[in-house]
Amino acid sequence: MSSVGLVFALVFFAWSMTPSLLPRPWYLQGVAAGICSATGYLAGVGVARFARALGLRPRWSEPTRRRGNALLAAGVGVWVPVSLLLGAHWQEQVRELVGVRSDERSYYGLVLAVAVAVAVGLRDVALLLRAASRRLAAAGSRFVPPAVARLTGAAVVTMLALLVVEGALVNGFLAVVNRLAATADRTDHPGVVRPVAPERSGSPVSRVPWKTLGKEGRAFVAGGPTAAELSEFTGRPALTPIRVYGGRSSAGSLSEVAGLVVAELERTGAFDRAVLAVVTTTGTGWVDPAATEGLEYLYGGDTAIAALQYSYLPSWAAFVADRESPQAAGAELFDQVHAARERRPPDRRPELVVYGESLGAFGGQAAFDGLGDMTTRTSGALWTGTPNSTRVWEDLTAERDPGTPQRLPVVDSGAAVRFADDPGDLDLSAPWGGSRVVYLQHATDPVVWWSPQLLTRRPDWLAEPRAPDVSPQMTWLPAITFWQLTMDLVFAADVPPGQGHHYGPVETVEAWVHVLDPPGWTAADTERYRELVEGR
Template identity: 35%
Template sequence: MPATAAPAPPRVRLLLARFSHTGLVFAALFYIIANTPSLLPRPWWMQGLVAALSGVCGYVLGLALGRLVHATARWLGLHVTMNPRRRVLLGRIGIAFAALIVISFPQATIDWQREVSRQVDVDGPGWWYPTGSTLVAVVVFVLFILVWRGLAGLTRFFLTKVSSRIVREAAARLVASVITVATVVVAIDVVVEPAVLAVVGGNADRVNQQMPRGEHAPTSSLRSGGPGSPLTWNSLGQDGAKFVAAGPDAKQIADVTKKPAKEPVRVFVGANESLDKSADLAVAELDRTDAWKRKAMLVITPTSTGYVNLWGAASFEYLLGGDTAAVGMAYSNLPSAFGLLTAPRDPGKASQILLEKVRRRVDAMPAAQRPKVYFT
């Protein structure tokens, strides 16, 4: 009698078991979401890592929903039968569709990624970018799923003495899920987040150091970065430099209002090592420009790197005939979304510190000489 191959051990069969079709569908959807354009361009390996972790979360969600649907169907006494061959065929079609999405979607969105790179003046990804990110995503995704199954198998092996198979299965999946989720969290905290912040910080510094195209340093001493200002135009960052370089002068205001106008004061300070230092520099600039003698003062809260609504500031100056002073300061070199992640309290603290220092100086002046202070 010919010898037959011994069946594979339970742990090996567990590792080689087929993937959940529902899990793969949700993994593909989460993979698509992860490959949509980001705020800043990512290296190909980071894009693949982010897509893999997103896919793992989608797979777990799909797997849980699939289990829930099956459990509900059993509880309701519903039985759905399907021809075994057609069921296999349908499963293969689903897997093929998911594989097609994984391969084609990064290729289809390469123009989006190049547009993101163009917006921050960095070289766009080449043809190899989607291929490399896809390979990283697939490998990392499979590794995480295999880790989950391997942990489940080990837990089941150690719980073989438990009489109830249901308890054994549930405990194995629970332990594996907890350890896998913990691994994902640690990976995000230890690897992904520092890597993302390093890349974002590098790109942000490069962007901040590039002065706005078509703009030049102010020629008025009433603006930060202009003649007599201890702050250089380059120290204001790209958004701050744009703020002091833009806006109407006295002639432009007079041409619109048909009334005599003053040259507006615009003060801005780039991000420093402390918010207090930035606010002190801003107050010193207000001293230098005699801003306290103006009719009104506008304390502006920009975005983290210093973006200011230029139309809003200009409207303030037009309406008051240029007898104004506008002041603001950056509080981070990172874009707003990442600034909130690293220092969520800084936006509020920056606004509060600057406003309090301005109000303290105004309150110390004679009542008849105080400018009106507005805050935005």
């Protein structure tokens, strides 16, 4: 063990205990601590070697070495327990901030065991790669200068390691996940029954066979409020909401699936409804009920919602393995629906809105060149939990008005687009334009704020004043913050509504109100809707 590397590892271990956006289970904290400790050890070894290359080679006597090692061991005996206690305290603080029940303090001591296992495993892999590099360098030095042989050996080993990780491990793992997901797609959620209403895809008169809709598609078309339930809420006659959907196996190509969805819209009379929403789904084809049901309650069922499935993979796997499909799906479906709408007389066109959450927001925004294109071709848009790498989101955030924070940017005084952690953030002094775009993004949502740039650069949102539900002790640390938010992603939605990646039905319906300003809807209606949701 390198003493310098061990010191760096201890520092990185302590840093990994600092709070991030969401509370982490003890085993994920252990994984993060292990990765960070291994990173610190590698950094320390690198510093020591660089110092030796500069000629800094202190020659300690054997007694001095023993005393130094004893002092380091004593430091470890104090440093590690204190770091664990502080980590437990900070995690408790984060739980209180986001409203999560505390029940893990007693398990926090197991973090050390997981961290040591992960760190040692990573160190051993690094040693194995170094040994392979040296073997290649030794063999190559018989034909080329030693310096060239060392560089070549390191490059070859690095390339082979990347090929193994990406090809054999990552792609192999994703292939298994895809097979399992495809199998699960043929099953149904409990209670899902084939609809008989002609307003639904998969019904007896639908052009889309029920079995081809996929698990999430069948749940979508079979769910939602009935006309009777909507009428009871509004006090007026209501319509059966139109829900059309195309599954991954409903047609051959993505373009053909989108064409089938448009045909379903024509069949159901969707273009005669007040509002037509194009939804880009998440990886498995899931459509958030909070967004769709809220829209249907706002308009008493005078709505149509269209969506399609482009993958069997869950969102995290689709984001890793295939970022092109959600973007292609978002653009293809919107373009075909928009073209069909444009063929109708201007006075017989429904309000056209777009929606997407998470990977759906990433894919849905690919249909547009920018904000101007979005506001020109739609009547409004609602994007929730947009991933950090979404191009339109990135551009708007970078172009925010001076003095406005990254977590709640204001663009052109909020004339066309507004960002909100809470729906109250949408109430700006400037008037809205004709077409309105809303981004819902919680300050504690790691999906929004995770980025590879966290490895080396502090983001603006951690340099600016924090949101009230973000720990004041959270700070940016090189490499550390990246791995902390990576662990946060695992359970990003397992928090109360209004926190993390959990966008609840009430805040979503309030966002729709700002986007569409539905006639006759009042603040009292929003409260009644809140009571309805909470009473379920």
